[in-house]
Amino acid sequence: MAVIASLECSRCHHHVSAETPQTLCPLCAGSLYVRYDMDKLRQTAKREDIATRAAASPVSLGMWRYSSVLPDVTPVTLGEGWTPMLHSKRYPGLYIKEEGANPTGTFKARGLGLAVTMAKHYGLQHLAVPSAGNAAGALAAYAAAADIKAHIFMPQDVPFANYLEGIVYGADVTMVDGLISDCARMVGENIKAQRDANTPANQVWFDISTLKEPFRVEGKKTMGYELVEQLGWQYPDAVFYPTGGGVGLIGMWKAFEEMEQLGWVSGKRPKMYALQASGCAPVAKAFEEGKPASEFFQNAATFAAGLRVPKPYGDAIILDIVRQSGGAALAFTDEQILASILDYAKHEGVFLSPEGAAATAAYDALLAAGDLKPTDKVVLFNTGAGLKYTDMTAEAMHLKRPGTLPTSMPVGGIITPQ
Numbered sequence: 001m002a003v004i005a006s007l008e009c010s011r012c013h014h015h016v017s018a019e020t021p022q023t024l025c026p027l028c029a030g031s032l033y034v035r036y037d038m039d040k041l042r043q044t045a046k047r048e049d050i051a052t053r054a055a056a057s058p059v060s061l062g063m064w065r066y067s068s069v070l071p072d073v074t075p076v077t078l079g080e081g082w083t084p085m086l087h088s089k090r091y092p093g094l095y096i097k098e099e100g101a102n103p104t105g106t107f108k109a110r111g112l113g114l115a116v117t118m119a120k121h122y123g124l125q126h127l128a129v130p131s132a133g134n135a136a137g138a139l140a141a142y143a144a145a146a147d148i149k150a151h152i153f154m155p156q157d158v159p160f161a162n163y164l165e166g167i168v169y170g171a172d173v174t175m176v177d178g179l180i181s182d183c184a185r186m187v188g189e190n191i192k193a194q195r196d197a198n199t200p201a202n203q204v205w206f207d208i209s210t211l212k213e214p215f216r217v218e219g220k221k222t223m224g225y226e227l228v229e230q231l232g233w234q235y236p237d238a239v240f241y242p243t244g245g246g247v248g249l250i251g252m253w254k255a256f257e258e259m260e261q262l263g264w265v266s267g268k269r270p271k272m273y274a275l276q277a278s279g280c281a282p283v284a285k286a287f288e289e290g291k292p293a294s295e296f297f298q299n300a301a302t303f304a305a306g307l308r309v310p311k312p313y314g315d316a317i318i319l320d321i322v323r324q325s326g327g328a329a330l331a332f333t334d335e336q337i338l339a340s341i342l343d344y345a346k347h348e349g350v351f352l353s354p355e356g357a358a359a360t361a362a363y364d365a366l367l368a369a370g371d372l373k374p375t376d377k378v379v380l381f382n383t384g385a386g387l388k389y390t391d392m393t394a395e396a397m398h399l400k401r402p403g404t405l406p407t408s409m410p411v412g413g414i415i416t417p418q
């Protein structure tokens with residue numbers, strides 16, 4: 001495993017120590033990246049050892065198969081990562097990275113798995129998160145596994161599964177009449193009130209928000225390692241990534257940089273496509289307008305709940321990566337997203353999350369426009385299991401559970417007497 005050398009600010013490159021829990025850069029409030037001694041890692045971290053180590057383990061190592069490039073601490077794991085790479089039935093170049101196979105059914109398991117691992121390492125006892133839904137579910141699960149108290153704040157109209165998992169895992173759940181931005185404000189107010197009341201340090205909540213602590217990016221970077229390893233240590237031509245907070249996109253770019261430094265991969269990095277819903281598209285709007293950062297997206301509304309992030313904290317980093325890579329940030333309507341869910345379910349056997357379907361809608365649109373060929377190698381992320389969104393997707397389809405059937409009718413071969 002890798003010893004953390006320091007935490008580096010993504011904006012001003014100031015370094016801080018990882019000996020104690022850190023949130024943002026103390027100088028400029030930029031997000032912090034975990035940095036290792038890469039000269040040393042070049043000697044110790046070998047890509048050939050990864051599969052051997054994973055095969056020799058009696059249990060699934062999941063994303064911890066990359067322990068040689070992750071912090072040297074005892075993992076809190078539920079088997080996250082090493083998700084299937086599905087080859088499309090229709091397009092020879094398309095691979096769907098099925099993140100719905102993670103514990104709690106979404107990619108959030110990676111970032112929160114690592115962030116809770118580090119929280120446990122630091123001895124933190126209370127973690128708080130504002131969430132569009134799935135991060136809350138993942139935090140609740142990993143906090144339960146680590147015997148840490150989770151305080152989760154999410155919009156009251158999140159998928160019902162997110163509410164249920166919060167309760168089931170024993171988290172302190174607050175449903176908010178608002179968006180993730182309102183939830184974030186409430187987390188901040190709670191922490192300030194605790195500090196003002198001189199609450200003992202180990203009882204004050206630690207804010208484990210997207211990009212406001214360094215380890216969620218570090219967990220999500222494993223998606224970058226995985227997709228390259230699963231393609232035989234080669235880059236694809238493009239990566240399609242549904243973007244709410246954008247942590248995975250930022251994490252994958254970091255992974256590519258590290259892998260190049262370690263000599264694990266070479267060649268042209270993939271074009272990165274950040275996909276959003278038209279009802280909440282701050283990054284796509286800023287991309288189209290040529291702006292370096294996004295503006296708060298007013299009246300955010302889409303059934304792709306995970307994309308309802310009106311102003312991602314890492315917007316400038318996301319836009320920079322998308323532009324550097326030659327990709328794009330695009331948005332699609334809820335109608336296009338729903339149509340894509342149904343199309344991929346019927347023709348590929350994959351039940352996409354609405355967020356994942358924003359990516360497939362983009363893929364299909366770029367194919368139709370001739371900007372992409374069916375043979376171009378594309379890794380497209382389905383960030384969550386469609387089954388986590390049964391209520392939202394059914395509502396979008398105007399589908400209701402059938403009412404009680406007449407009792408004299410045969411039901412499933414059994415005749416109910418009446």
Ligand SMILES: [Zn+2]
Nearest residue numbers: 009012025028
């Ligand atoms: Zn800074």
